[in-house]
Amino acid sequence: MSGFVLVERPASGVAVVTLNRPERMNAMAFDVMVPLRERLQEIGNDNDVRAIVLTGAGTGFCAGADQSSAGRPPHADGLTRPGYALRSLEMLEDVIGTVRRLHQPVIAAVNGAAIGGGLCLALACDIRIAGPQAYFRAAGINNGLTASELGLSYLLPRAVGSSHAADIMLTGRDVDAEEAARIGLVSRLAPAVVDEAIAIGERIAALSQPGIELTKRSLHAGIAAGSLESHMPVEGIGQLYLRLLTDNFEEATRARKERRPAVFTDDR
Structure with missing residues (x-):
């Protein structure tokens, strides 16, 4: 089988x-x-x-x-x-x-x-x-x-x-x-x-694992959402979660300045 x-x-x-x-x-x-x-x-x-x-x-x-x-x-x-x-x-x-x-x-x-x-x-x-x-x-x-x-x-x-x-x-x-x-x-x-x-x-x-996972969840929640107003806080919480608990944003900023791919380590 x-x-x-x-x-x-x-x-x-x-x-x-x-x-x-x-x-x-x-x-x-x-x-x-x-x-x-x-x-x-x-x-x-x-x-x-x-x-x-x-x-x-x-x-x-x-x-x-x-x-x-x-x-x-x-x-x-x-x-x-x-x-x-x-x-x-x-x-x-x-x-x-x-x-x-x-x-x-x-x-x-x-x-x-x-x-x-x-x-x-x-x-x-x-x-x-x-x-x-x-x-x-x-x-x-x-x-x-x-x-x-x-x-x-x-x-x-x-x-x-x-x-x-x-x-x-x-x-x-x-x-x-x-x-x-x-x-x-x-x-x-x-x-x-x-x-x-x-x-x-x-x-x-190659991207941030929690960033991808939360994006997928937001997409699914958006499909089922009753209104834009009820859905936007879902997106906002995901952004705040990763902004506060990882250094991904700072790493992405450094990588752009240094003209290299970002390496996200906080989520691995």
Whole structure:
């Protein structure tokens, strides 16, 4: 089972997590999603890892529900059909929640199809980079279900706006890489998408760890905030926390004067 999720450390401070079931387009079978959740939790507790890249092996990022070989969720023995369905959904929701809760920023290197739950998995990441063959689809509506699953109706409008989200979710059409970049579903296109994501991870890893962590928290809090007035104190507290408890600001100022990269030591 663990062979379906690979973890590599290609650069200092950066971990690459690869869904490794290419013959199934890295679909969300439980024998892929359970080890994915476990590996992400382990990496999240590794303080030497400062950024995480999530990608898929082969030609797909993640093709969503595995309709022919889904496996079984953990702790499902003896459950009724409704209970089994609830336990299955809870497990997949926890994968999305695990990505969102990680201390480190997560960069999705979308190399191919991100369909249904795979689109949700990409949206759960903090940064999304698309390769030339990437495409995105909210698949549920095409299967006689709703397009809303695993946080899609929450995360997608916040990424692309309500009109684009409605278009994508209500039509079930494919969004190619160029359109995804144009509407803000991804932040950039890259021919070597994993390499680009690793380079972004290296840049993040060179910065202040608590500064990055608090920025990620502020971004998530801002998405959920009820108003600008209620959110600004969250940002201010983070700035004051690091300004008073570290010498990072002074080090950054010295580094600029000395024309060198800053070396933040108070947080290591």
